[in-house]
Amino acid sequence: MTFTNYSYSKGKQNHVFSTFLKTLRLNNYLSQEQLCLHLRQHSSLFYNLDSITVSRWERGVNIPSLAKQAEIVELYDKELTNIYRSDEQFLEECSHLVTASDSDKLKSNHPYYKNDDYKIESIDINDDSFYLVLKMILRYEGNPSLKLRPPLGEFNGLCDVRISIATAYNGQIIGHSLYIETTAQNVLELVNINNNLSQIITRCDKDGHDAMLILSSAGATKQVENSIMSTYINKFSQQKHLRHLCFSICDENFIKKLNTAKLEPFKIRNMQVNDDTIKIHSFLLSRSELMANRFLLQLAVITPQQLVNFLASDEKGDNS
């Protein structure tokens, strides 16, 4: 695993945030004192900031937490994801998330799939395979609150449902995600009440969407899993009106993955299905919280085009 260094004590290369801050200040003809004053006047997070600290940030002696970086960057109408995307070292770390290292080569929980090439695509209600894939995902997730009745075809609201799938040769599906854009209040209804997916979708009015709700996310390998995650997390990060990212899931593998990424469920609900108790875990993250998490920021940085490039370069690496 690789990490971005948060301090460069030897100062060989400037941290991406240091470079950003310095450029920003010079472009606006500000002194370090003026920048410091400006931050103090516009954000309570920096109420006690002094210009010595600003100078240390610029020199990379230390760097504020990602949460505070996001605050500064957004104060100047920039996006943290864009800034990190311009950093080659960071991009390389991102690419490692979706391309396999040698030690990972054989770790697949799919019977036929062993790190062959794959591509990721989004499908919606207009695709022929939509209903079939949706049914497959619902069966995979086994979430009792995701039942769709009456049968699938009768929901016109399903046009808001987004699915992305990873397919290997012969169109075999090796990863998927299911998500919708909705309101935070709708998400809480789902988390608290025995609403099924159809009710949630029906209530998805077009306006005021402030949340993205992920209902299933999986991949045959860690890399496919990450690629799939990057599709919706990148999409979330690009839409500033979306304030909350929510997961409502019961797939144990994915829950474990989120726990490893240092995320904690906001609520765990038990549902009885026949003799089994199914635990539905709900995670609710604010925009800042997502940016403050290195792993999620890395996924957010990967645009669909970059993902294609990463996967293509991985393929080349295999052949050489």
Next chain:
Amino acid sequence: MNVLIVDDQTFIREIIKREFCQVAPDTEFHFQEADCGNTAIKILSEAPLNVSYQFDLVIADLKMENGDGLAIINHMATTRSREIPLVIVSSSDKRTLELIGNITNSFSLNLVGVFQKPLDIPEIYASVAAKKKRTHCSPNKHIEVPLCNSGNITSLLNEDNLFLCYQPKIEIATGKLIGFEVLSRLCIQGDGFIYPDKFIPLVEDAGLNCQLTKLVLSQALSQWHLFESLKDYRLSINISASDLLSDEFINYVIDKHLANADIKLMLELTESQQTINEDRSLQAIAKFIINDIPISLDDFGKSYSTLDRLDSIPFDEIKIDKDFVSDLDKNHQHQAIVESIIALAQKLNVKVVAEGVETLSIQNHLLKMGCHSAQGYFISPPIEGRYLMSWINSYNHKREQKYANG
């Protein structure tokens, strides 16, 4: 499989024995029986240390002469028998069984389950087998040192890492926005948010409460100074009972309040098992109230002696703990508790805030019950400082529209 069956009725013991053998014909069972708790305790404490003689399962009735099920639970909790899977069987009602389950879990015993008579032996056996499978699967779980621990909390707790969010409180009947509770998170480098449930216990153990409260107070007050219109809303800061024991802290808060007289400050006192009825705490609270800092009693109903506190301290508001609120539309007991807290508060002329309002249905219930104000994810999740003004503007706008449309 070595099984100890404790029940005062012989035929129950016989049924358990017979049906276990029927359910799992391939398993070799060795049964031992006891007709009361005291005999069972004797058998358990005299069992040889040798692995092959140890019990794999204890099935115990609750109500028995000569040592009841609770005596067995107490014995097991304090001896090497702690690890033995335990099944409780009883003819008591469901709520009593739930209580027994909670007691057993609080002792960290290896409880398989609490089962009501008449017994469904196949169900019990299935639970035993499932439990066994689970413990076999995770024998050497990798334990990770948490990001924030007792060793580093002192160095982590500073203004660089503190990140505040603000959760709105509204008046239920009118939807009017009345104030915000300040909630703190720690952000360390690229590791996301660390929530109070993780770091507050560490902060308390390290004796850093006052320091945390001071940091929170400073950052929150500076947020309220950024925008003039924020001063319409009350700013509530959490303090813990132990903060009240520091004169220096009390003076600090009062000085801050006097220096920021245009900000309506409120202190939310967290209930803790620690008694806050000591003279010093009462004096501190009186000092705040005299200086126009109202006190709110947080997490009401969660701990023990809350009623005498209400009697001795003129609280401005009480906040009903979210555990009672978040499911009151389905949980009749919780509904009854919330109802009586609201009634009590009305008689004592204290405002009530329901925390943990997560759905419209809950908010409507609270409105019918006469609850004054509400806080929770349904109104809004906690909001970061930089989004606060846009949230307030959009909330007030929506509210005006709602009233314009009747």
